[in-house]
Amino acid sequence: MKLVTTSMLISLGLASSAFAQSKFEASLCEAAKTGRVVELVYDKDASKGCAPRIIDVHQVAIGNNGSFYMHGWQSRGCTKGRDFEAKRIFKLEKVKAVELVVGDFGEKSQSAKDEGWNGCIGSNCFIKENICE
Numbered sequence: 001m002k003l004v005t006t007s008m009l010i011s012l013g014l015a016s017s018a019f020a021q022s023k024f025e026a027s028l029c030e031a032a033k034t035g036r037v038v039e040l041v042y043d044k045d046a047s048k049g050c051a052p053r054i055i056d057v058h059q060v061a062i063g064n065n066g067s068f069y070m071h072g073w074q075s076r077g078c079t080k081g082r083d084f085e086a087k088r089i090f091k092l093e094k095v096k097a098v099e100l101v102v103g104d105f106g107e108k109s110q111s112a113k114d115e116g117w118n119g120c121i122g123s124n125c126f127i128k129e130n131i132c133e
Contacts, residue, residue: 024098028070029132031057035113037103043094045078052097053077055090056105058113059133063126068092071117073109087112089121 031038039052054076061069070090079088085108105113119127 024092024095025060025068025131027098027100028057028060028092031100032060032070032132035105037101037105039097039099039101040077040090040095041097043096048078050078051076054101054103055088056103056109056113058109059117059130061119061127061130064128065126068131069127073105073112075106075109089117 027038030036036057038055038057040055041052045052053074055070056073056075057070058073059071061071063069068091070092072088072090073085074088075085079086087109116133119125119130
Protein backbone atom coordinates (compact mmCIF):
# COMPACT_ATOMS: atom_id res chain seq x y z
CA MET A 1 0.00 0.00 0.00
CA LYS A 2 2.81 2.42 0.86
CA LEU A 3 4.42 1.86 -2.57
CA VAL A 4 1.16 2.67 -4.34
CA THR A 5 0.68 5.85 -2.30
CA THR A 6 4.23 7.01 -2.98
CA SER A 7 3.82 6.31 -6.70
CA MET A 8 0.55 8.22 -6.77
CA LEU A 9 2.12 11.21 -5.00
CA ILE A 10 5.05 11.26 -7.43
CA SER A 11 2.65 11.05 -10.39
CA LEU A 12 0.54 13.88 -9.01
CA GLY A 13 3.65 16.00 -8.41
CA LEU A 14 4.89 15.44 -11.96
CA ALA A 15 1.44 16.14 -13.41
CA SER A 16 1.04 19.39 -11.46
CA SER A 17 4.56 20.48 -12.48
CA ALA A 18 3.84 19.71 -16.13
CA PHE A 19 0.52 21.58 -15.87
CA ALA A 20 2.21 24.65 -14.39
CA GLN A 21 4.79 24.63 -17.15
CA SER A 22 2.34 24.03 -19.97
CA LYS A 23 0.02 26.87 -18.93
CA PHE A 24 2.83 29.35 -19.81
CA GLU A 25 4.05 27.55 -22.92
CA ALA A 26 1.66 29.32 -25.34
CA SER A 27 2.58 32.81 -24.09
CA LEU A 28 6.30 32.07 -24.09
CA CYS A 29 6.20 30.55 -27.58
CA GLU A 30 4.21 33.51 -28.89
CA ALA A 31 6.87 35.80 -27.47
CA ALA A 32 9.72 33.71 -28.95
CA LYS A 33 8.14 33.49 -32.41
CA THR A 34 7.18 37.16 -32.64
CA GLY A 35 10.16 38.79 -30.89
CA ARG A 36 8.08 39.87 -27.90
CA VAL A 37 8.97 40.62 -24.30
CA VAL A 38 7.46 39.03 -21.19
CA GLU A 39 7.18 39.98 -17.56
CA LEU A 40 7.98 36.85 -15.55
CA VAL A 41 7.67 36.20 -11.81
CA TYR A 42 9.35 33.32 -9.98
CA ASP A 43 7.85 31.98 -6.76
CA LYS A 44 10.30 33.75 -4.42
CA ASP A 45 10.92 37.00 -6.32
CA ALA A 46 8.42 39.07 -4.29
CA SER A 47 9.74 37.83 -0.94
CA LYS A 48 13.24 38.93 -2.02
CA GLY A 49 11.94 42.41 -2.88
CA CYS A 50 12.56 41.85 -6.60
CA ALA A 51 10.64 43.59 -9.36
CA PRO A 52 9.12 41.23 -11.94
CA ARG A 53 11.71 40.15 -14.49
CA ILE A 54 11.55 41.62 -17.98
CA ILE A 55 12.77 39.04 -20.50
CA ASP A 56 13.21 38.98 -24.27
CA VAL A 57 12.26 35.38 -25.09
CA HIS A 58 14.65 33.71 -27.53
CA GLN A 59 13.83 29.97 -27.28
CA VAL A 60 11.62 27.62 -25.30
CA ALA A 61 12.71 23.98 -24.93
CA ILE A 62 12.21 20.71 -23.09
CA GLY A 63 15.18 19.32 -21.20
CA ASN A 64 16.34 15.72 -21.05
CA ASN A 65 14.75 15.66 -17.57
CA GLY A 66 11.31 16.65 -18.96
CA SER A 67 11.44 20.18 -17.50
CA PHE A 68 10.74 23.29 -19.54
CA TYR A 69 13.52 25.83 -20.12
CA MET A 70 13.70 29.22 -21.76
CA HIS A 71 16.69 31.02 -23.25
CA GLY A 72 16.42 34.79 -23.24
CA TRP A 73 17.75 38.18 -22.29
CA GLN A 74 16.82 39.53 -18.86
CA SER A 75 16.79 43.33 -18.75
CA ARG A 76 15.18 43.76 -15.30
CA GLY A 77 14.74 41.68 -12.18
CA CYS A 78 16.83 39.95 -9.54
CA THR A 79 19.34 37.26 -10.30
CA LYS A 80 21.20 36.02 -7.24
CA GLY A 81 20.24 39.20 -5.37
CA ARG A 82 21.37 41.61 -8.09
CA ASP A 83 19.53 43.41 -10.85
CA PHE A 84 21.58 43.17 -14.04
CA GLU A 85 21.17 42.68 -17.77
CA ALA A 86 22.32 39.36 -19.19
CA LYS A 87 21.66 36.40 -21.46
CA ARG A 88 20.27 33.58 -19.31
CA ILE A 89 18.69 30.15 -19.25
CA PHE A 90 15.52 30.00 -17.17
CA LYS A 91 14.12 26.82 -15.65
CA LEU A 92 10.37 27.29 -15.73
CA GLU A 93 9.07 24.96 -13.03
CA LYS A 94 8.94 27.64 -10.31
CA VAL A 95 7.43 30.40 -12.44
CA LYS A 96 4.25 31.85 -10.97
CA ALA A 97 3.24 34.33 -13.68
CA VAL A 98 4.04 35.24 -17.28
CA GLU A 99 2.56 38.20 -19.12
CA LEU A 100 3.31 39.53 -22.60
CA VAL A 101 4.29 43.21 -22.34
CA VAL A 102 5.17 46.01 -24.71
CA GLY A 103 8.88 46.19 -25.40
CA ASP A 104 11.55 45.69 -28.02
CA PHE A 105 14.70 43.61 -28.04
CA GLY A 106 17.80 45.67 -27.44
CA GLU A 107 20.83 45.31 -29.69
CA LYS A 108 22.67 42.92 -27.32
CA SER A 109 19.57 40.78 -26.88
CA GLN A 110 18.94 40.54 -30.62
CA SER A 111 22.58 39.60 -31.19
CA ALA A 112 22.30 36.82 -28.57
CA LYS A 113 19.09 35.55 -30.20
CA ASP A 114 20.74 35.57 -33.64
CA GLU A 115 23.61 33.45 -32.25
CA GLY A 116 21.08 30.87 -31.06
CA TRP A 117 21.53 28.38 -28.27
CA ASN A 118 22.48 24.74 -28.71
CA GLY A 119 21.06 23.60 -25.37
CA CYS A 120 24.42 23.39 -23.62
CA ILE A 121 26.16 25.23 -20.83
CA GLY A 122 29.81 24.42 -21.46
CA SER A 123 30.00 20.68 -21.94
CA ASN A 124 26.68 20.04 -20.12
CA CYS A 125 24.07 19.59 -22.87
CA PHE A 126 20.67 19.16 -21.31
CA ILE A 127 18.08 20.20 -23.89
CA LYS A 128 16.16 17.41 -25.61
CA GLU A 129 14.29 19.58 -28.11
CA ASN A 130 13.39 23.18 -28.89
CA ILE A 131 9.66 23.78 -28.81
CA CYS A 132 9.77 27.22 -30.40
CA GLU A 133 12.13 30.05 -31.21
